[in-house]
Amino acid sequence: MSLGSQGQNEEHSTVKESKNIAKKYVGHSFFPQKKNFGLSLIMTGLIDNIQLESAQNTIGQNILFGRYYFDNDLAFRAGLGFDWTRIKRQKADSVGQTLVEQDSLVNQFVFNLSFGLEKHISTTNRIDPYVFGQVDLTFIGKSNVEINGRTISTAGTARDDRTIRQDGGLGFGLNAGGGFNYFLARNFSLGTELALQLQMVKEGGTITDNQIIKPINGSTSSNFQKREDQINQTNLNVNPTASINISYFF
Numbered sequence: 001m002s003l004g005s006q007g008q009n010e011e012h013s014t015v016k017e018s019k020n021i022a023k024k025y026v027g028h029s030f031f032p033q034k035k036n037f038g039l040s041l042i043m044t045g046l047i048d049n050i051q052l053e054s055a056q057n058t059i060g061q062n063i064l065f066g067r068y069y070f071d072n073d074l075a076f077r078a079g080l081g082f083d084w085t086r087i088k089r090q091k092a093d094s095v096g097q098t099l100v101e102q103d104s105l106v107n108q109f110v111f112n113l114s115f116g117l118e119k120h121i122s123t124t125n126r127i128d129p130y131v132f133g134q135v136d137l138t139f140i141g142k143s144n145v146e147i148n149g150r151t152i153s154t155a156g157t158a159r160d161d162r163t164i165r166q167d168g169g170l171g172f173g174l175n176a177g178g179g180f181n182y183f184l185a186r187n188f189s190l191g192t193e194l195a196l197q198l199q200m201v202k203e204g205g206t207i208t209d210n211q212i213i214k215p216i217n218g219s220t221s222s223n224f225q226k227r228e229d230q231i232n233q234t235n236l237n238v239n240p241t242a243s244i245n246i247s248y249f250f
Contacts, residue, residue, distance in 0.1 A: 030125055030183035032075075037068040038187065038249030067118065067247070077134060079114035099152040108168075109141040116175070128181040128189065138171030140203055156216040163210050166229070169203030179245075187249040196238055204230040 032038060065079040087106040092099065116134030142165060149160035177195030184190065209225040 030186050030189075031072075031120075031122065031128055032067075032069050032187055032249040034069055034072050036187065036249045037066060038247050039064070039066045040245050040247040042245060065114075067249075069249075073120040073122065075118040075120065075130075077114075077116050077118055077132065079112065079136075081110075081112035081114075083110040085109070097153060099150075101150045101152065103146075103148045105144075105146045107144045111139045111141070113137045126183045128183065128191075129178065130180065131178045132176070132193075132195075134173075134175040134195075136171070136173030136175065136199075138173075138201075140168040140170065142166065142168045153216075158216045159212075159214040161212045161214075164207065166207045167205030169201065169205075169231075171199065171201040171203075173197060173199040181245075181247065189245075189247050191245045191247065193245065194238065197236070199233075199235045201233045202230070203233075 064081070065077070067075045067077045069075045085106065085108045087104075089104045091102045094100070114134060114136045116132055118130045118132040120128055120130040122128060145162075145164040147160075147162040147164075149162075151158040151160075175195045175197050177193060179191055179193030181189035181191035205228065207227050207229055209223075209227075211223040212220065213222070214220045
């Protein structure tokens with residue numbers, strides 16, 4: 001074979017290989033590619049009442065949810081949620097010449113971390129089906145309740161202070177399912193998911209209740225109680241939510 005013929009064959013093979021590569025990725029012009037990341041929101045409501053909400057984990061906590069593509073067809077998915085509840089209430093009432101006041105404060109936090117993998121199975125240039133697996137970890141903080149009461153009269157001030165503390169807990173979830181995205185434009189899609197969910201939650205434990213009473217006259221008394229109250233819950237179900245996920249990738 002001549003050098004000219006050999007060169008032509010090599011050039012033909014290179015062109016053919018390039019075409020095969022191009023063919024392999026044709027139809028992916030709308031899809032996220034390697035090193036792209038994106039965030040998702042949930043669209044709910046009917047046509048005249050459309051709302052955008054954050055995603056939720058398996059126990060209903062709102063989370064910030066996103067994906068990172070470390071390959072064209074493989075994505076890392078993660079969610080982060082943090083809820084801190086602080087409720088303060090003040091009440092005052094007068095009974096004749098006596099003023100009764102009560103202040104109460106409730107504190108608790110819940111932290112969630114979700115992570116998993118998605119395997120995408122591209123079929124067309126707009127429909128992007130995938131399967132996924134995900135782990136959910138939820139840390140439930142201790143609940144603290146403080147109730148401070150005061151009875152104020154011309155004779156002085158009587159106090160009634162009570163503190164209730166309850167152990168938190170831990171939630172563990174496993175999700176496996178599938179979904180699809182429909183890309184309206186490059187890196188912008190609507191989609192939905194269906195998953196089989198296993199959720200185990202252990203919450204509660206020791207509850208302490210300490211009350212200190214300081215009357216106007218007489219000595220201070222206290223009442224301390226301790227008890228156990230724990231819930232262990234296991235759920236296995238299919239996620240019934242037919243929500244629409246709106247995602248944008250960068």
